[in-house]
Amino acid sequence: MLYQLSEKIFALEAQGKKITKLNLGEPDWRPSEKVAEAARSALALGKDRYASAQGELALMEKIAEIHGCKPENVVVTLGSKWAIYATIALTLKQGENAVTFSPNWPAYASMYRQAGGTLKTVELKQENNFTLDLEQLEKTIDEKTRLIILNNPSNPTSRAFSDKEEQAVLDIANKNRLRVLFDDAYRDLLFKPRKERPIGEYFTACSFSKTFGMTGWRAGYLIAGKDFVKKMVAFNQITLTNVPQFVQAGALEALEEKDTIARQARKTCEERAELAQRILGRKFNVPMPDAGFYVFPKINSDAIEFAKLLLKKGIAITPGQAFGNYPENIRISLTANLEELKMALEKIVEAKIQK
Numbered sequence: 001m002l003y004q005l006s007e008k009i010f011a012l013e014a015q016g017k018k019i020t021k022l023n024l025g026e027p028d029w030r031p032s033e034k035v036a037e038a039a040r041s042a043l044a045l046g047k048d049r050y051a052s053a054q055g056e057l058a059l060m061e062k063i064a065e066i067h068g069c070k071p072e073n074v075v076v077t078l079g080s081k082w083a084i085y086a087t088i089a090l091t092l093k094q095g096e097n098a099v100t101f102s103p104n105w106p107a108y109a110s111m112y113r114q115a116g117g118t119l120k121t122v123e124l125k126q127e128n129n130f131t132l133d134l135e136q137l138e139k140t141i142d143e144k145t146r147l148i149i150l151n152n153p154s155n156p157t158s159r160a161f162s163d164k165e166e167q168a169v170l171d172i173a174n175k176n177r178l179r180v181l182f183d184d185a186y187r188d189l190l191f192k193p194r195k196e197r198p199i200g201e202y203f204t205a206c207s208f209s210k211t212f213g214m215t216g217w218r219a220g221y222l223i224a225g226k227d228f229v230k231k232m233v234a235f236n237q238i239t240l241t242n243v244p245q246f247v248q249a250g251a252l253e254a255l256e257e258k259d260t261i262a263r264q265a266r267k268t269c270e271e272r273a274e275l276a277q278r279i280l281g282r283k284f285n286v287p288m289p290d291a292g293f294y295v296f297p298k299i300n301s302d303a304i305e306f307a308k309l310l311l312k313k314g315i316a317i318t319p320g321q322a323f324g325n326y327p328e329n330i331r332i333s334l335t336a337n338l339e340e341l342k343m344a345l346e347k348i349v350e351a352k353i354q355k
């Protein structure tokens, strides 16, 4: 269904139609010139050879400094997607499962299937502002569960869970002898920034894609215990070999500038979220997001039909069905400048499905 929709978008674009694409998880800002220059300089210095499957030492040291851990706790990956997939592949045996909260990023379920397991979800309710349902989490865990995944802040809701809620999830995991994987892809885009989580007996996957606009660079990393890092390095050696050194040089520069870049990205996201809330709020219930660039309003009609209707008006969004049992929600990525976004949001508010 989703692939049909994206094929349709490509076909319309091929016909020369202008589509405002609010359907992607890709920010419209780009890496800074200094980041690009760092990668170019590394290339000029011949940093394009086979390299360490764990990562470049300078980058791992910087990551360790930021997270308060040691380089031996860090492994640099091809986007955080690889950090997540490799963690799943290395913690799961055939027939086992993980639990996450929905609505959720659809890739988790596909990754689990690929690794021979299943993903169970605990459905969070819009009526409760997508508050974590810890009771249901406990009920969903069974003897085959190995991992809990917590994406905080969440794609698609942009809802952030508190440190206390994270601790409650960790407590449940400890009680059941499970590990937790924190997916922090959007953490640096929290409108109220938080300190890094103290290092502990869990996995943390981080991304350069969102905050730094480096989606195509494929840079991310995992923080984990040193024995797990060793396993992951061995896995990297037989699969991706290494993240290109020149990409890591750009990633290091991004971290050097992190405070400035993240502040600007957060400001951009917050302005857009306020605009979305103002315009969409005229018709839908749109809580103010806690972070990032998604809103996930309930539109009270079928989301796939609504997506088709919007596409006719030149706007692409993602129907809620992509993220679980949310047939009347749509995910709007606020990934256009304020002017274009305003026009698109007005059209979304005016669009009506003929019943």
Ligand code: PLP
Pocket (backbone or CB within 6 Å): 025, 078, 079, 080, 081, 082, 105, 151, 155, 183, 185, 206, 207, 208, 209, 215, 219, 220
């Ligand atoms: N986690 C979540 C929740 C995401 O939405 C995404 C990308 O959309 C990723 C992880 C992976 O991002 P990347 O592999 O580009 O770091």
